[in-house]
Amino acid sequence: MLLTITARRSEALATPSDLGFLLHKHPDKVQSFGVYAGTAHVFYPEVGAEACTAAVLLEVDPVALVRGRSGRSDAFALGHYVNDRPYVASSLLAVAMGKVFRSALNGHCVGYEELVQAPLDLTVTLPAVPGEPDLVRRLFTPLGWDVQAEPIAFDATRPQWGAAPLVSLTLTGSVRLTDALSHLYVLLPVLDEVKHYWVGRDEVDKLLRAGDRWLPGHPERNLVAHRYLAGQRDLRESALARLAELDDRTAEIAHDTAASDAALAPRPLVRLRHDAVLEVVRDLAPVSIADVGCGSGSLLGGLLKVQGVARVIGTEVSDIALVKAATRLNVDSMTERQADRLSLLRSSLMYEDERLADLDMAILMEVIEHVDPDRLPAVVRNVFGAMRPRHVVITTPNAEYNVHYPALAAGDFRHPDHRFEWTREQFQSWAHSVAGTHAYQVNFLPVGESDPQVGPPTQMAVFSQSAPVEVSA
Known part of the structure; x- marks a missing residue:
């Protein structure tokens, strides 16, 4: 077994x-x-x-x-x-x-x-x-x-x-x-x-202890109780009555405290980052988007839900990551219309890919810090030169904020695969240089709650084309 x-x-x-x-x-x-x-x-x-x-x-x-x-x-x-x-x-x-x-x-x-x-x-x-x-x-x-x-x-x-x-x-x-x-x-x-x-009355307590976080709202809770308790009617009815009380109490608490919970409960940084990127997407209203370095596809589902977005592309160099993205998004069960809006492509940031040309937006969410510094200029040339989308959204960690992670030794990075982590000044200097070279304007947005001294945990740059591209004969 x-x-x-x-x-x-x-x-x-x-x-x-x-x-x-x-x-x-x-x-x-x-x-x-x-x-x-x-x-x-x-x-x-x-x-x-x-x-x-x-x-x-x-x-x-x-x-x-x-x-x-x-x-x-x-x-x-x-x-x-x-x-x-x-x-x-x-x-x-x-x-x-x-x-x-x-x-x-x-x-x-x-x-x-x-x-x-x-x-x-x-x-x-x-x-x-x-x-x-x-x-x-x-x-x-x-x-x-x-x-x-x-x-x-x-x-x-x-x-x-x-x-x-x-x-x-x-x-x-x-x-x-x-x-x-x-x-x-x-x-x-x-x-x-x-x-x-032997299935006795103590099994009811065991069932409720083990399933208290998810069983009260499970659509098959009657079946679960019936089979877990070996079909014993009195035990099943006792369990269902107590599950109903848990469900009612959960619903009542959620109804009475939803506003205060939303205000008080901290949201994970990954969710704040997704929300911030999606807010920019809604503001700029692109029709076609590429999530470059999409990983397991955690952002792609949100992009597909944005009204007006007709085409979403997720790219990765790893076939395993693309398989995970397809699984996460339930691609196999999508309707033909839904599937037509999504493409998962094996592609590298280092090389030109004509499939990614002429897009409204490219998103590099927590990507650039995984690139060796001496290879970063090639990524810039590819994204801002060859792909040249109308907008580019880039997020990256703010190295100054690392003082808020006690387990992180001085000078260490947040992830073992990070090649660098920039301060706000370093990131903004790099972004202004990229924008000036490739005829983009750039604005900076904080992601997460900002510390007065060290800034937000994540920093975001939003690039938008500022001039037409001159094509030589």
Whole structure:
């Protein structure tokens, strides 16, 4: 029985190996834990600069599951000894997760509190899960996951036998790790109707504790309660009544305090940056936009929603990033009209690309600081000379603001892949030089709350063409 959780490098998780801190399991070690009916092994098959993968391998002894049980007339039935329990993710795996990832499941990680609360780019894989594809999608899709549930054949050599009641499951999404674990902890027993433990009244409390953040508003909460509690009507009704109270209380709090919460709750810098860029887009009203260096496509979805934008292009040098962007945007399920508005292109900032010519706007959001300084002039020539969009929007970190990050040593950069980080004076000097050379005007905007001494966390330059281009004969 196997589960893998992959965290990819992102703005929230600059160092993917920090997954080890969040899970409280060291990436350089293989650790084993005795659990009900077997042994759980935790190890890391992948630890790199771009991604980190943690795996749980649960070894189950099917004989041990029935050994010692009495009062059952079928105690020696063949099905107890020859079954799929060691291989199919089930309530056994959920119980093992509750033991080996208890702190992560509860959202505890001293020193990494901000990371605990941050959505991470996660991929969860389970080679064999009980349930039909439609049921699996109904359970996980409302929780923000992109769900791939592929049926598994009973026997690949006997296609006439059809599919087994199992799927190979891959979940992809931007989700807090603690939420991802709670989704699995609750929904694996829901999919597995063959519980290996006694379901009593304490299971209602366990269900509500594990699912309190998301279950009250889940469209299938009745089904979840029914199956998690093994169809016991009195337990199900008790759980649903308490879930309804939680849902009502959540709605009441949201209604009464929405205004004050909006004013008081700090927004993540990445969201502030997106909002600031989208505000510029709405003000300048471009019809065609290229998000150059779009990464996993976090901005593209917002651009597609801006009224009047007819064409959106996302470019990256990495095929993996483009695949992630397509997954994030659900490209496969787009209508033909929606798909016609979006293009995901493999392209490098260093080289001219005729597909990016004659656009209204190019956006380089947190891109230039990833370019070696001696190669930056080539990027400028390409963007402002060859592409020459009517507007260019560039954001980059403000190095002066780094004093507000206590964990950042003096002179260090916010991201290990940054080649430089500029002060406001350095950025504005560079931007004025670029604008003067290529006949643009430039304005500067702060992103995030400005400190009177060191300025905002992110700085933005908005370039607009100020003169026609002279074309030589």
